[in-house]
Every structure is written in C-alpha cells, then in structure tokens.
Amino acid sequence: MRATSSRLVVGKLREVSTIGVVAALASTYATVLYGTADTLNRVGEDSGGSVGLILKVVAPVFIAIALFVSAVVISNGVDTVIAGRTRQLSLLRLIGASGSQLRSGVVSAVAQVAFAGAAGGVVIGTVINLVTRSILLHRHLIPAAHYRLLPTGALIGALIVVIVAVAAAAVGTRRPLGATALRGAAPVRGRLRGVVAVALILGGAALLALACVLGETGSLSGFFTTFLGAATVGVGVMMGGPLIMPRLVAGFARLAGSGPAALVARKNAMSDPGRTSRSTIGLLIGVTLITTIAAGMSSITDSVHSWRGLKPDDIHQAEQVLSTVSAVMIAMIAISALIAAIGFVSTMSLTVIGRTREIGMLRAMGFTGRQVRSMITLESLALSGTAAVLGLVLGVLFGAVGSQSLVGSQTSGFMVGLPWATLAAIVAGTAVLVLVAALPPSRRAVSVAPIEALAVA
Structure with a gap:
C-alpha cells in the first residue's frame, strides 16, 4: 500500500x-x-x-x-x-x-x-x-x-x-x-475575511432595498435583483461564517445555563471557529431556502387579500393556486435541506470521534457519562439552534423582499409573511436533528474507558 x-x-x-x-x-x-x-x-x-x-x-x-x-x-x-x-x-x-x-x-x-x-x-x-x-x-x-x-x-x-x-x-x-x-x-484570516464578508452583506442588503423600490414601480427586474441580493448576502454570511457563527453559537449556548456541561459546550464552540462554521453553514442554507419559499408565498397570499376589487371566489382560487405552488416548491427544495441535515449529523459525529482524547481527559477529571452526553447534546442544540434561528430570520426577510419585488406595485405597505406551520415544522425538525446528531456519538464517547480514550493518538 x-x-x-x-x-x-x-x-x-x-x-x-x-x-x-x-x-x-x-x-x-x-x-x-x-x-x-x-x-x-x-x-x-x-x-x-x-x-x-x-x-x-x-x-x-x-x-x-x-x-x-x-x-x-x-x-x-x-x-x-x-x-x-x-x-x-x-x-x-x-x-x-x-x-x-x-x-x-x-x-x-x-x-x-x-x-x-x-x-x-x-x-x-x-x-x-x-x-x-x-x-x-x-x-x-x-x-x-x-x-x-x-x-x-x-x-x-x-x-x-x-x-x-x-x-x-x-x-x-x-x-x-x-x-x-x-x-x-x-487559521482563519480574520481581518481580510471580515472586511470582505461585511462588504458583501452590506452590498446584498443594498440590492434587496433596490429590489423593493423596483417592485413599487412594477418592474420585473426587481425579482432578479432580489435573487442577486439574497445570493450576495448568503455568500457574505458563508465567508464570514468562522467569524460570525462561533459568537452566535456561544450566545445561544448561554441560554443552557452555567453548569459544567454547558460551560464546556460553549468553550468548544469558540475554540475552533472553522469547525463551528462547518457544522452550521450547510444547515443554515437549507433552513433559509425552505423559509424563503414559504415566507414569500405567505407574503404574496397576504398581499392578495389586501387587493381591492377582488371577489371572494377570486381570492379563494388565488389561495389554492399559491398553496399548491408553495407545496410543490417546498417539496422540490426539501432535498437540499435533507442533504444539509445529513451533513450536520455527519460533522457532529466526526467531531466527537476526533475529540476522543479530550473527552477522555474530561472523564478522568471527574465528568460523568451523563455530563458528557449533556455537553454533546447542548453543543448540538447550540449549533443547530443558531443555524435554524438565523435561517428563519434570513428566509422571512428574503421571502418578504421577493414578494415585494413581484407585487409591491399592487400592494399597500410591506407584507411580511409568517408561515407558522412551516416555521413550527422547522423548529420540530431541529429538535429531532439535535437528538439524531447528539445521541449516537455521545453514546460512543462514554462507552470508551477514560484510560483508553487518553491513549488515542
């Protein structure tokens, strides 16, 4: 060989x-x-x-x-x-x-x-x-x-x-x-990466604002500007991931309390920015895609209700068409979210395997098996929860701007769609993902005796 x-x-x-x-x-x-x-x-x-x-x-x-x-x-x-x-x-x-x-x-x-x-x-x-x-x-x-x-x-x-x-x-x-x-x-090239990431996010935000203005004039170019702006913001978030995500994850982990398991989980999120970014960025993309479609269709539906001169039958027919289109598009985009979820589970598993020696040291210092499992679960919750929350925020924003760029000239005000059923499904899916990503590797971690884990090269 x-x-x-x-x-x-x-x-x-x-x-x-x-x-x-x-x-x-x-x-x-x-x-x-x-x-x-x-x-x-x-x-x-x-x-x-x-x-x-x-x-x-x-x-x-x-x-x-x-x-x-x-x-x-x-x-x-x-x-x-x-x-x-x-x-x-x-x-x-x-x-x-x-x-x-x-x-x-x-x-x-x-x-x-x-x-x-x-x-x-x-x-x-x-x-x-x-x-x-x-x-x-x-x-x-x-x-x-x-x-x-x-x-x-x-x-x-x-x-x-x-x-x-x-x-x-x-x-x-x-x-x-x-x-x-x-x-x-x-190493993460902090300063240059940060400058480029901020420039892309601000540039994308400017394009999204321009899309809203174009939508008010009835120009079809507004929708393409929305797509370009959302893609620019997305690239900026991805590039700035090692700088942004660890801090967001650490902040999210603080909600878990100040116990030993929560403290170590929070430190793990900050210790390797690249690892934290790798764990969350794919899931962030998947959640953002689904939320964008659902929120955009919800915003358009709310806009239709505000149009004057439409008969109840016309509104009902429009709702049915938009609901069908939304379901089909979400079904077609769901595979991307599934791929991202599999990537998250795999990354968590490989990360725990790579930290066998570290976990053995914690066990030797007095951490119980339950505390190790809690640490891994809290870390998984902080990572997936941060990706889900940020993805929901970006998705709702992109969906609202997309709706505005399409029907802004016919709608008074700025409609923000909140598809509660989809949002609840994403939250429930995140909870399931935490269990799938945390339980198997945590069981493997505590099944190894501390002295054997410390001997891992």
Missing part, C-alpha cells in the same frame, strides 16, 4: 461515507425529477398540456441548488476529516509524502465514494420512477405510451454530482493540505 493511498489519508470508510450518501441523494433527486418531467411530457403530447416542459425548465434550477448544498456539505466534510487526522497526516508528511500526494489521496477517495453513490442514486431514482409510473398506469391516470427508462438528463445529473464532489474535495484540501507542513487546523 502506498504511503499516500486513499485509505491511509482519509482513514476508515465511515469518515467519508457521508459523501456517498449525499451523492446518492442528489443523483436520485435528479433522476426522479427528469423522469417525472419525461412522463408528464409524454402525457402532455397526448393531452396538449405543457407541465412536463415547464418542469424540464425548472428542474435544472432546483438540481443546481441541491448540487450547491452538496458541494458545501462535501467540502465541509473533507475539512472535518482533515482536521480530525492532523497528527496522522503530519506523520505522512514526515516520512516523505508531499501536500499534492495527500490531496490526491483525499480526492481519489471522494471520487470513488461519490461515483458509487451517484450510480446507486440513478438506480434508486429509476426504480422510484418505474414504480410510480406503474401505479399511475394501473389506475389509468396516465395513458399507455412509450416512456423512457432513463432520461439523458438523469445521467448528466449523476455525472455532474461526481464532478461537483471531486471539485469540492479539491478546493477543500488545497489550504489545509498545502505545501507547508501541517500545523493543526488552518
């Missing part, structure tokens, strides 16, 4: 298994979307409908969003694996491995896992399409016709998934496995 083989560089398969799961989800999503679009297109050829063509146009947008979230999760996952194997990688450097060889080993491992996941996703998506189509044919809901087994777009989507995974791994390894010797976690 070569010193720079994938297995030696990334360790056990479970440390990169999340990448395979993410690739499988994204590939399944693309296959199902393109399969559904092909089926609807065939039906439309017989009935004259155009839903299939519309879905074919819309599908790449939602697939691109899922791929973007996947890239963030994969890049963060690679960073987490590297941060947890700093000592082993340093030893490989000492025996002659170069930075490029180590990067090649990581990228090779990611490529193999991503390819297997993408291929499996195509198979799963094809089976889902076949089963769904068979049920619809059996119930005579669609006509008997020649439906393609595997649309070309599905194969292209799977290929892009692998390319995105490899690119994310290549980017994620460039800095921590650079030409210089490994010296622990890569």
Whole structure:
C-alpha cells in the first residue's frame, strides 16, 4: 500500500461515507425529477398540456441548488476529516509524502465514494420512477405510451454530482493540505475575511432595498435583483461564517445555563471557529431556502387579500393556486435541506470521534457519562439552534423582499409573511436533528474507558 493511498489519508470508510450518501441523494433527486418531467411530457403530447416542459425548465434550477448544498456539505466534510487526522497526516508528511500526494489521496477517495453513490442514486431514482409510473398506469391516470427508462438528463445529473464532489474535495484540501507542513487546523484570516464578508452583506442588503423600490414601480427586474441580493448576502454570511457563527453559537449556548456541561459546550464552540462554521453553514442554507419559499408565498397570499376589487371566489382560487405552488416548491427544495441535515449529523459525529482524547481527559477529571452526553447534546442544540434561528430570520426577510419585488406595485405597505406551520415544522425538525446528531456519538464517547480514550493518538 502506498504511503499516500486513499485509505491511509482519509482513514476508515465511515469518515467519508457521508459523501456517498449525499451523492446518492442528489443523483436520485435528479433522476426522479427528469423522469417525472419525461412522463408528464409524454402525457402532455397526448393531452396538449405543457407541465412536463415547464418542469424540464425548472428542474435544472432546483438540481443546481441541491448540487450547491452538496458541494458545501462535501467540502465541509473533507475539512472535518482533515482536521480530525492532523497528527496522522503530519506523520505522512514526515516520512516523505508531499501536500499534492495527500490531496490526491483525499480526492481519489471522494471520487470513488461519490461515483458509487451517484450510480446507486440513478438506480434508486429509476426504480422510484418505474414504480410510480406503474401505479399511475394501473389506475389509468396516465395513458399507455412509450416512456423512457432513463432520461439523458438523469445521467448528466449523476455525472455532474461526481464532478461537483471531486471539485469540492479539491478546493477543500488545497489550504489545509498545502505545501507547508501541517500545523493543526488552518487559521482563519480574520481581518481580510471580515472586511470582505461585511462588504458583501452590506452590498446584498443594498440590492434587496433596490429590489423593493423596483417592485413599487412594477418592474420585473426587481425579482432578479432580489435573487442577486439574497445570493450576495448568503455568500457574505458563508465567508464570514468562522467569524460570525462561533459568537452566535456561544450566545445561544448561554441560554443552557452555567453548569459544567454547558460551560464546556460553549468553550468548544469558540475554540475552533472553522469547525463551528462547518457544522452550521450547510444547515443554515437549507433552513433559509425552505423559509424563503414559504415566507414569500405567505407574503404574496397576504398581499392578495389586501387587493381591492377582488371577489371572494377570486381570492379563494388565488389561495389554492399559491398553496399548491408553495407545496410543490417546498417539496422540490426539501432535498437540499435533507442533504444539509445529513451533513450536520455527519460533522457532529466526526467531531466527537476526533475529540476522543479530550473527552477522555474530561472523564478522568471527574465528568460523568451523563455530563458528557449533556455537553454533546447542548453543543448540538447550540449549533443547530443558531443555524435554524438565523435561517428563519434570513428566509422571512428574503421571502418578504421577493414578494415585494413581484407585487409591491399592487400592494399597500410591506407584507411580511409568517408561515407558522412551516416555521413550527422547522423548529420540530431541529429538535429531532439535535437528538439524531447528539445521541449516537455521545453514546460512543462514554462507552470508551477514560484510560483508553487518553491513549488515542
């Protein structure tokens, strides 16, 4: 086995298994979307409908969003694996491995896992399409016709998934496995990063304000300005994540009290800004996406109620259409949130594994198993809670501005939609995510005897 083989560089398969799961989800999503679009297109050829063509146009947008979230999760996952194997990688450097060889080993491992996941996703998506189509044919809901087994777009989507995974791994390894010797976690370039992040957030806020003004004039360019402004703010938040998120997480953790477990959890959030940012940024994106769509549709619905001259039947029909569109869009974007949630769970698990020695030291100093579990649970709660709250705030803001840019000229005032059902579902989902992310790694952590944990290299 070569010193720079994938297995030696990334360790056990479970440390990169999340990448395979993410690739499988994204590939399944693309296959199902393109399969559904092909089926609807065939039906439309017989009935004259155009839903299939519309879905074919819309599908790449939602697939691109899922791929973007996947890239963030994969890049963060690679960073987490590297941060947890700093000592082993340093030893490989000492025996002659170069930075490029180590990067090649990581990228090779990611490529193999991503390819297997993408291929499996195509198979799963094809089976889902076949089963769904068979049920619809059996119930005579669609006509008997020649439906393609595997649309070309599905194969292209799977290929892009692998390319995105490899690119994310290549980017994620460039800095921590650079030409210089490994010296622990890569430092955060605070001043320059902070200036750029603030500039992007302020620039995005200015674009959102401009979108509201354009919406008042009835210009369609307002909606595109909203998209650009929201994307700019999002990039600013992502870039400033290592500077912003640890402080927000530490503040959120203070709500848990001042006991030993809460104190250590808060210190962990501040000790490694990069780790805290990696744990929260993907989940933040997922929550923001869902909230933006739900809040935007809610704002438009509230605006319709304020329009004069509409009959009750017209309002009822508009509500039904908007409700259907909102449900479909949330369902299509939910895969991105699921990918982000899986990334969060994986990052928490790998982080706890990487802190085995630290947890052993706490146990040796008198921490009980219950206190260790509480510490990990509180840390998971602080991380996911911060991402959820910030995502809800950004989503409601983006949704309101998006609504204003579309119907501001017909509505008096600035409508802020609060889709309580969606907000409650996100809060409930966050609570479940905390349990899923905290319980398994905490059980593994306390199952290791303190003396064995202290012996971990």
